[in-house]
Amino acid sequence: MSVSVSVQEADFDTGAEIAALSAGQPEVGAVASFVGLVRDTSEGSDVSAMTLEHYPGMTEQALEDIVAEAMQRWTLHGVRVIHRFGPLLPGDQIVFVGVAGAHRGESFEACAFIMDYLKTRAPFWKHEETPEGGRWVDARESDESAAKRWSEGWDDIEQRR
Amino acid sequence: MSVSVSVQEADFDTGAEIAALSAGQPEVGAVASFVGLVRDTSEGSDVSAMTLEHYPGMTEQALEDIVAEAMQRWTLHGVRVIHRFGPLLPGDQIVFVGVAGAHRGESFEACAFIMDYLKTRAPFWKHEETPEGGRWVDARESDESAAKRWSEGWDDIEQRR
Amino acid sequence: MKVKVLYFASLREAVGCASEDLDVPAEVHTLGALRAFLAARGEGWEALGVGRNVRAALNQQMSGAEAALAAGDEVAFFPPVTGG
Amino acid sequence: MKVKVLYFASLREAVGCASEDLDVPAEVHTLGALRAFLAARGEGWEALGVGRNVRAALNQQMSGAEAALAAGDEVAFFPPVTGG
Numbered sequence: 001m002s003v004s005v006s007v008q009e010a011d012f013d014t015g016a017e018i019a020a021l022s023a024g025q026p027e028v029g030a031v032a033s034f035v036g037l038v039r040d041t042s043e044g045s046d047v048s049a050m051t052l053e054h055y056p057g058m059t060e061q062a063l064e065d066i067v068a069e070a071m072q073r074w075t076l077h078g079v080r081v082i083h084r085f086g087p088l089l090p091g092d093q094i095v096f097v098g099v100a101g102a103h104r105g106e107s108f109e110a111c112a113f114i115m116d117y118l119k120t121r122a123p124f125w126k127h128e129e130t131p132e133g134g135r136w137v138d139a140r141e142s143d144e145s146a147a148k149r150w151s152e153g154w155d156d157i158e159q160r161r
Numbered sequence: 162m163s164v165s166v167s168v169q170e171a172d173f174d175t176g177a178e179i180a181a182l183s184a185g186q187p188e189v190g191a192v193a194s195f196v197g198l199v200r201d202t203s204e205g206s207d208v209s210a211m212t213l214e215h216y217p218g219m220t221e222q223a224l225e226d227i228v229a230e231a232m233q234r235w236t237l238h239g240v241r242v243i244h245r246f247g248p249l250l251p252g253d254q255i256v257f258v259g260v261a262g263a264h265r266g267e268s269f270e271a272c273a274f275i276m277d278y279l280k281t282r283a284p285f286w287k288h289e290e291t292p293e294g295g296r297w298v299d300a301r302e303s304d305e306s307a308a309k310r311w312s313e314g315w316d317d318i319e320q321r322r
Numbered sequence: 323m324k325v326k327v328l329y330f331a332s333l334r335e336a337v338g339c340a341s342e343d344l345d346v347p348a349e350v351h352t353l354g355a356l357r358a359f360l361a362a363r364g365e366g367w368e369a370l371g372v373g374r375n376v377r378a379a380l381n382q383q384m385s386g387a388e389a390a391l392a393a394g395d396e397v398a399f400f401p402p403v404t405g406g
Numbered sequence: 407m408k409v410k411v412l413y414f415a416s417l418r419e420a421v422g423c424a425s426e427d428l429d430v431p432a433e434v435h436t437l438g439a440l441r442a443f444l445a446a447r448g449e450g451w452e453a454l455g456v457g458r459n460v461r462a463a464l465n466q467q468m469s470g471a472e473a474a475l476a477a478g479d480e481v482a483f484f485p486p487v488t489g490g
Contacts, residue, residue, distance in 0.1 A: 015176015016176065018179075018194075019175070022198055026199075027200060028200070030196075032272075033194050033195075034194075034265065035192045036265065037183055037189055037190050037191070038187075038190075039188060039189070052489065055466070058467075061467075062466075083489060095489070104197065104406075108272070108276075123463070123482075123489075125414060125415035125416075125487060125489070136416040136485070139487065140488075214331050215405070219383075244405060255405075255406070256406050281403065284379070284400065285403055286330060286332075286400070286403060288331070297332040297401070297404075300401065300402030300404050301404075305402075
């Protein structure tokens with residue numbers, strides 16, 4: 001069982017991360033994974049560069065909490081989350097989520113769940129450079145609704161304290 | 162846009178396949194992927210080895226049809242499917258499905274869809290070696306229901322001709 | 323009418339045959355009729371019988387019992403698939 | 407009561423401050439009250455005002471307006487997150 005979270009400026013090796021999720025664990029039959037990349041357009045504008053700001057200290061904890069919640073909901077054999085910060089260019093990798101399970105159902109669901117929660121709960125903010133100048137990316141309503149389909153959305157988190 | 166299907170005995174390089182799905186396509190923001198592996202237990206028995214039989218000729222066509230259906234349902238920028246046949250050992254990779262899209266919703270859904278359809282429509286059969294001898298793996302009812310959740314299950318296919 | 327018939331996996335083992343060229347009797351017009359015709363052959367072939375979980379492909383496309391046969395077709399019978 | 411307050415992303419730019427050590431008035435007991443107190447500071451600080459889409463964390467946990475403040479807490483205000 002391997003569970004780990006990294007917040008880093010450096011790029012990552014997707015193939016190595018996926019291989020590590022099943023290495024030495026012959027009970028793993030299914031690894032679902034996701035890679036998020038910087039796109040070269042956003043809201044109709046060309047994007048030449050991006051900077052990811054984050055909240056050091058809180059970021060790791062937020063990701064670990066999300067992973068812990070996924071592990072309560074599904075029987076998993078491994079979870080790996082990597083999120084980059086700092087300057088990035090179109091085509092660059094931003095985030096990796098990999099989930100190892102016995103069967104595909106739980107691996108797919110947990111991977112999508114972690115991404116949906118990460119999108120609404122992990123303290124990262126995108127600032128992009130466009131021909132019209134720099135601008136902060138607006139949160140998408142669709143991300144809020146994606147997180148809510150897991151039945152505990154943002155509001156619940158706020159009230160849970 | 163890259164769409165391709167391979168049926169092969171050889172192993173594959175997951176990281177390279179995922180990277181190829183977004184290479185030169187800066188409009189891709191999300192790559193969802195799945196790797197299926199040989200487990201060392203099945204139905205309570207130890208599995209020491211497995212052989213995947215397939216229907217040469219039909220296999221590629223079946224996978225291509227499944228991918229074509231996914232591309233009709235979602236706006237995708239790339240799909241890659243690899244399925245191995247022949248002798249395999251616990252821990253070995255069996256299948257890879259990778260889907261590139263602009264956003265994560267369609268990539269995740271199309272990837273799960275392709276796996277669900279592959280599990281019920283692609284002509285592969287697993288034969289496993291256990292301490293009780295060799296045996297053919299039984300199809301799982303849960304695979305049929307997983308395919309049906311996309312609203313066109315096996316029965317529709319049968320009747321569509 | 324001549325067709326080629328293939329058998330896979332546990333069904334191949336049950337009937338003891340991987341592939342055969344078959345001259346189908348005139349009254350056998352569909353996949354379902356071909357299956358019933360083969361199931362009546364005797365020992366081993368009851369694996370194709372009524373109530374058995376058998377899938378079929380006609381010319382390499384998953385097909386149902388009502389699919390019509392034509393000369394030169396490639397037919398395959400097999401158990402539910404278990405790849406992935 | 408002393409707390410540390412952090413601001414991120416567009417909110418950091420709007421208020422012109424990344425981090426401050428703040429002596430909170432006695433009547434400010436909750437995150438919501440602190441937000442209202444800061445919003446009243448004037449130019450730029452209206453970005454924390456009513457109707458603005460602001461999130462908050464208390465000691466690095468996402469928290470709501472009713473969360474109670476204690477001396478030494480680390481508070482952060484920021485816009486909805488956009489990572490991933």
